[in-house]
Amino acid sequence: MRTTLEMRLANKNLKAAGIRDIAEALGTSIGTVDRALHGRSGVSARTKARVLRMAEQLGYKPNIAARSLKLNRNIRVAAVFPREIAAFFDPLRAGIQAAADEAVGIQLTLDFINFPRLGSGEAVALESAAAKKYDGILFTPGRPRELGAIIHRIVGQGIPMLCVASDAPDSGRISSVTVDAYISGALAAELLSHKLQTLSRVATITGDLATFDHAEKLRGFAATLAMLAPHLTLLPVVESHESAEDAYRQSIALLKGKTRPDAIYISTANSLPVLRALEELRLLGRVQVIATDLFPELVPLLESGKVLATLYQRPEAQGKTALETLIAHLTDKDKPVKVHRFAPHIILRSNLPLFVHRLANAAGTSGN
Numbered sequence: 001m002r003t004t005l006e007m008r009l010a011n012k013n014l015k016a017a018g019i020r021d022i023a024e025a026l027g028t029s030i031g032t033v034d035r036a037l038h039g040r041s042g043v044s045a046r047t048k049a050r051v052l053r054m055a056e057q058l059g060y061k062p063n064i065a066a067r068s069l070k071l072n073r074n075i076r077v078a079a080v081f082p083r084e085i086a087a088f089f090d091p092l093r094a095g096i097q098a099a100a101d102e103a104v105g106i107q108l109t110l111d112f113i114n115f116p117r118l119g120s121g122e123a124v125a126l127e128s129a130a131a132k133k134y135d136g137i138l139f140t141p142g143r144p145r146e147l148g149a150i151i152h153r154i155v156g157q158g159i160p161m162l163c164v165a166s167d168a169p170d171s172g173r174i175s176s177v178t179v180d181a182y183i184s185g186a187l188a189a190e191l192l193s194h195k196l197q198t199l200s201r202v203a204t205i206t207g208d209l210a211t212f213d214h215a216e217k218l219r220g221f222a223a224t225l226a227m228l229a230p231h232l233t234l235l236p237v238v239e240s241h242e243s244a245e246d247a248y249r250q251s252i253a254l255l256k257g258k259t260r261p262d263a264i265y266i267s268t269a270n271s272l273p274v275l276r277a278l279e280e281l282r283l284l285g286r287v288q289v290i291a292t293d294l295f296p297e298l299v300p301l302l303e304s305g306k307v308l309a310t311l312y313q314r315p316e317a318q319g320k321t322a323l324e325t326l327i328a329h330l331t332d333k334d335k336p337v338k339v340h341r342f343a344p345h346i347i348l349r350s351n352l353p354l355f356v357h358r359l360a361n362a363a364g365t366s367g368n
Contacts, residue, residue: 095319118142144168166213185220193229248273
């Protein structure tokens with residue numbers, strides 16, 4: 001008497017094998033087979049290998065387009081992001097575009113809708129996207145409390161929204177893809193705790209504390225500084241509102257003040273005006289600086305040691321993961337949506353060469 005597997009192999013040319021056939025042949029669950037075939041977590045490497053081997057033996061051919069055909073239409077996605085700070089949001093958009101270019105089995109329309117900067121024009125941009133009835137929206141919420149009513153209304157219209165680069169908790173968004181902001185702030189504090197061994201003053205320059213990402217970085221920085229370096233005094237936070245002019249003006253005032261800091265943590269990509277102020281006052285290299293993200297002007301300062309470190313938020317990876325997550329939700333709304341928290345990369349002079357090549361991707365999208 002032939003085994004079930006032998007029967008499946010004998011009949012594979014008569015009828016295409018499916019996920020259920022693979023599960024029955026292995027004596028495992030359909031869910032396990034599905035996760036293994038689609039590269040999702042929760043399956044060991046050994047189990048995944050067994051599933052893939054059995055799929056090949058049974059002649060399994062995934063119908064990639066089937067899920068999108070259920071929608072009976074194209075998938076239309078709006079990516080709503082600020083133009084500034086371009087050093088971060090240009091590579092973020094590049095990551096989203098890369099995911100769109102790699103999408104298979106679906107007909108995807110991707111539109112980028114831009115607004116000036118976080119907290120400026122974002123409500124109008126979201127209203128514009130909602131009016132065009134997209135199937136899903138990717139966006140960065142600058143001031144989530146002010147946007148709460150708009151987000152709830154758009155989600156109520158059946159348009160799923162996914163936060164990227166910052167979050168809007170309790171807004172109805174389906175998920176978020178961000179760097180772990182609290183950990184970013186904590187890392188900056190720990191680096192300074194090792195560098196500054198005597199009584200010193202530390203300043204933080206952020207964008208807007210109404211932005212969830214910025215507030216979490218400050219919270220992680222302050223908590224870790226208090227725990228690891230009680231000899232360091234944290235000065236009042238400076239909010240630049242992601243404006244180059246405000247960042248430069250406030251940095252000059254800070255550095256000329258009576259309580260000039262011995263170190264500065266710049267928790268957004270809006271670093272250039274702060275570095276320009278330091279250079280003009282001949283303090284670059286004397287004041288310890290931890291920046292955020294990576295751009296060409298920062299490279300020689302890291303190489304020379306004038307900037308101690310920068311915390312890279314992996315914008316391309318954030319963008320790519322965000323679009324892939326939204327598409328997966330749109331093609332299978334019964335599947336749970338995972339919240340993604342990326343670990344920030346610490347870039348120092350020693351490992352800088354490993355990251356410089358990423359700047360080419362950012363430069364290629366500077367016109368967006």
